[in-house]
Amino acid sequence: MITAFRISDALRCLLVDAPGGSNLAAPTESVVRCRPLRNSTFWRQSLARSSSRVTMGDWARVDLASLASARMRSGVRAWEVDRLHIKEPGSGQALDLLEQIVYSAGSRGAERVFLRVPCDSQIVDVARRAGFFAYYEEILLTGRERLPEANVVNVDARDGFTAEEPSAPDQHGLFQLYCAATPQRVREGTGVTIDQWRDSQEPARSGRKETVLKHNGKIVGWRMREPFGKTTAGQIIGHPDHPNTTPYLVRDSCQTQNWLVPSYQPNIVQLLDRQGLHETARYTMLIKTVAVPVRSREFSYAEA
Secondary structure: OEEEOOHHHHHHHHHHOOOOOOOOOOOHHHHHHOOOOOHHHHHHHHHHOOOOEEEEEEEEOOEEEEEEEEEEOOOOOEEEEEEEEEOOOOOHHHHHHHHHHHHHHHHOOOOEEEEEEEOOOOHHHHHHHOOOEEEEEEEEEEOOOOOOOOOOOOOOHHHOEEEEOOOHHHHHHHHHHHHHHOOHHHHHHHOOOHHHHHHHOOOOOOOOEEEEEEEOOEEEEEEEEEEEOOEEEEEEEEOOOOOOHHHHHHHOOOOOOEEEEEOOOHHHHHHHHHOOOEEEEEEEEEEEEOOOOOOOHHHOOOOO
16 A cells, blocks of 8 residues: 655665665756665655655555655755656556655645656656656766867857856846747746746755856856766756857866756757767656645636
């Protein structure tokens, strides 16, 4: 029987070194580091009973038959399944487990639940049956740290360009950049309002560095570099009306070895390929929208 995880379940996991087997979910940390998430972190979070995590499990006597766990992203509206341990991925148990974890996240306020898996995973079909939709693929490109190139494209302030760290007032400009660079179909999954978009971002890790590129005060490019142990991961967004900004952002990122690039950004994939990085894996980003209970009938038609 699938039930919500209790403190006693976390202690049992600690004793039997569970969960075992492969994690069928692919959170950014395990993708970039090419290693599974540590069980010790999971036990600590489960014992703390954090409001930002929900976990469901199915015990077969002393063995943990299956487990799914989801964590909050940057806000309560968006959650991500980051642990999915199932002995028979194509079974009805897998479907029940996904439905239960989505329901549990929804009860905490989730409007969207994300699940990244390898493109060839059996979970893709099961997740679709549970109401998830494949919105896009992500391409993992990796390479060694490179020295800065002598012919890096310069961003000249005399042409109206500046590169700086983003500040709080830049959030609206970043949302406008996201809307301009992301297909409408994808935005329907990741978030169509600024609040949904903000909550859907992955939580910032310690040491994250961001740069915004502005043209006459308007944000036309964004770059993020984030450490994961001994390696780093990066992301880039360039404004389609300013194509020269993307080559600059790529060429100025010589210390970033790993890139997760959405399939709707083929120009960034091509630019990274020219810099010597190569594709090592592909993932499917599945998202399920969750019906949020109406707390007041007075507001029930606000989004109709």
